[in-house]
Amino acid sequence: MxxxxxxxxxxxxxxxxxxxxxxxxxxxxxxxxxxxxxxxxxxxxxxxxxxxxxxxxxxxxxxxxxxxxxxxxFTYPAGTLDRARQDSLTQFLLDEFDAALWLAARHSFVLPEEMRLSAIKNTLRWEFEHSQKTLIHRIGEGPYLMGAQPTVPDFILAHCLSWALAARFPIAEQRLSDYLDRMRERPAWQRAAER
The missing domain is CATH 3.40.30.10 (Glutaredoxin)
Structure with missing residues (x-):
């Protein structure tokens, strides 16, 4: 276990x-x-x-x-082109979504107060919105990032979008709002949220 x-x-x-x-x-x-x-x-x-x-x-x-x-x-086999695409999406989400949200959190409550720069959050919100537009062009038409089945980057993206709402970072792309709603309806998401 x-x-x-x-x-x-x-x-x-x-x-x-x-x-x-x-x-x-x-x-x-x-x-x-x-x-x-x-x-x-x-x-x-x-x-x-x-x-x-x-x-x-x-x-x-x-x-x-x-x-x-x-x-x-929830993954493709290592050494396949699908895995390379999956890993590319994972890295993109970490660089563009997770990093912006984490930097905003650091300047909100993690860093010592004298080290926080509240104005940086405006720039991070702008970057977050711009990254959403880029992501929309990188994904297919399926219900998940890689198509018909969720993969590792879906767990990162759905969490980041939920985190964004809590941090008052707007989800500007309707397709991503709809995606988050679908992910939150998954029974496993709800079981994890109950913990």
Missing amino acids: YTVIGTGKSRTFRVLWLLEELGQPYQHVPANPRSDGVVEFNPAGKVPVLIDDGTPITDSTAILTYLADRHGG
Whole structure:
């Protein structure tokens, strides 16, 4: 059984959601970043942490990729063109969506108050909106980013869009709003959200 460390109001949600989708048993330890229960496994104090057979794995994307590869779900096989496209979308979302939201969070409540620059959030909102337009041109017509089935980047995008709403970053593309509504209706999303 896996152990997932981290609060569900963080990137930990991505891992909980994927485990629910995969139908894998896990124990959830809702610990805050930089708390003792986190730092013992990740000196940076960041969540999530996945413990598998006594070995900690950090970074939500690394965990998602590991679980998807290990259980053969929500991913394409390594070394295929579909996997290259999947990985490209993953990197794009991390660079353009996740990074903007994380930088805004850092300047809202993570950094010491004297280090925060509130004006940067206007630039980040603009970049976030521009990135949505770029993403729309990169995805196909299916219900998910890669077509008929969700893959690792779907877990990242849906989480980022939900995070954006909480951070008051507008979702400017109606197609992405509709996408998020579909993702939130998935039973596994709802089970993860209940935690």
